[in-house]
Amino acid sequence: MNENLAERLNELPDLLSGHVLLSLSAILVGLAISLPLGVFAAPRKRFAAAVLNIAGVIQTIPGLALLALMVPLLGGTIGYAPAFMALMLYSILPILRNTVVGLQGVEPGVVEAARGLGLTQKQRLWQIELPLALPVIVAGVRTSIVWVVGAATLATPVGAPSLGNYIFAGLQTRNWLSVLFGCLFAAGLAVVLDQLIRLLEVAARDRRKMLAVQVGALLSALVVASVLPRFVEFTPPAQPQISQQFASVRAEEGALDDEIVRLGAKAFTEQYILAELMEQVLVDAGAEVERLDNLGSIIAFDALRNNEIDAYIDYTGTIWATVMARDEPINRHAMFVEMAAYLREEHGILTLGRMGFENAYGFAMRADQAEALGIRSLADLAVHAGALEVGGDAEVFTRSEWINTRDAYGLGAISTRAMDATFMYDAVRDGQVDVISAYTTDGRIAAYDLVVLADPRGILPPYDAVILLSPEAAERPGLADALAGLVGSISDDDMREANRLADLERQTPQQAASWLYEQVTE
């Protein structure tokens, strides 16, 4: 745990800086849009109603969905841009609404007095209306800050580093300390910014220049402190050194000297371990590695297609269903060949090869319960379908493999329950659900004494792990050479064990990857 905490703290400057810059830039631009818009809209009742409605609709889109939607809207760009756009849109409503309400709420008698005394429209706005509406506007800005700083944790899945990295990674690896860490820092940041703005308002209202200067200095210090980690190199924590001489997997040392390689990873344990493994291989070859973890499934693929990441690991069945939109059954080897050809022709993506193991969807249940009910394969489930509940991640029940399995084995009567993948193994172990759509490489299958039900009709598609290189990375022979050693190097058992180390033995993905590295270099 202590080592874990130290590692978490190591990442803090980068994540906090990403979070602050993302939130503040979104709010500042949001402010620059919503304030003038509010001033323009306030005296125009119909226009005001229209823009408030539009902003209101944006606000009702769940934060995660809005962030994810920005990726295709920006042509597949990941990282700062889509996160910024979504949060900026998110920040508009509270400021806009409060500006309109604040200005409309200025007593008409006061405005008329200002007209009667000969103030021009501009003088009325700056000297009378805005100062009187200020408390309401500031309240809007504060609401906006709290929302945006909170929602910025959702920037992680679209590839923008934020305190959400702690939360998402922690959720996947069941590291609750990490989740708590992310929440506390995000909440703390929101409170600090909120209070700074409140003090600015007090300073403006009471004309306390000193206070304004102090708060301004604090805000600037926060921004400088956030920008700094972008330019200052932090010494990275020492990489675990593996000193075996078996060079088949290890790339030639120095082959990638000073080349920058950007690696992506989706948001689950196995992906962290594999990204870490690739990183160790590349670092040994002299490359400098940048990582984008916790990407959404499609977002990772889009990022690769657009050369925003150079390489990541995906699974044949996933590409088959989500990218190629195919759902007919096909054997494992044919699928790989067709997929590789398709990716090369359609997107210029190079499929370097299969890693050796398969991480398929399989339906698992407790061994003792399976035995008691006489269930060995999916076909045996039909009899008990009405009395059973299947748990699975949110994705699986919308996929054709579930729909095909259900239809092929007559499981229409079975009830389903979507939950985060992290929780489903414990849920089936504790009897909260009867069957889960397990990942076949998960270490908990053996550890929890679960059995994967046979699929006699071959409905479930194959999920070979494959190393994919972006169109640009495909043109870098050194990179392909360095990673080629990993092709065919990892067995199902090795992967399951590495996952178990991380998920159940509380090892970090780095440690699990180092263990895996040792296995493959032997």
Next chain:
Amino acid sequence: MSNSGKPVLELRGVSKQYSGGVKAVREVSLSLGEGKLLALTGTSGCGKTTLLKLINRLEEPSGGSVVYEGADVRQFDAFRLRRQIGWVMQGDGLFPHFTVRQNIAVVPRLLEWDIATTELCVRKMMQLVQLDVEEFGGRYPHELSGGQRQRVGFARALAGKPDLVLMDEAFSALDPLTRDDLQRDFKRLQSELGFSAVLVTHDMAEALILADEIAVMRDGQIVQSGTPSQLLAAPADDYVSGLLDTPRRQMRAIAELGG
């Protein structure tokens, strides 16, 4: 119409028709002599406030012309015109985020007077309306009584040294004692400073006490205009005598009590 000297203000066949077609003011002609007070009175919705706003171009006439100091008001820049003419409104209309000093200094600041002149002016105005500079200068409107606020309202209107002051129900929101006080102070101020004034009021008694000249309005038209004694002696019709009845009855009742 009895006039002494050249008129400060002349209304020549002024009309105001709103875009909805409502005729708020119909062909009104009036003139106001230097140092005089003209009261516009009549029941609610008779057009008296609209007429007042036509003078400093808070509203633009749809017919006729408003002549101020010999020139059509449309020849003035509207903002300059308003700074030149004093403006007092019902319920004071003070800026709640300005102190008393800042409220009074609004017009001098708009006229870009230097700081010393402005400060001198603020002090003088506060003395004129009988508010202690040290005690009240730094207070905000919500820290004042209704009467004190209205005094600041007058000080603010007079700070730019206007020769014409427009007042919209300036005394109406006050309790009777404060109102009486302020009305007398106002008369004194007017004779000291010599400005002319137009007062919109629905209170005939107030018009009779304060005005040199009263114009009674109904449906946007002048029904009768003249000095208070002319109106009392010969009301033009039932509407005017109706308006005069209330103060008359009250005077009679009070006279009877006094024996």
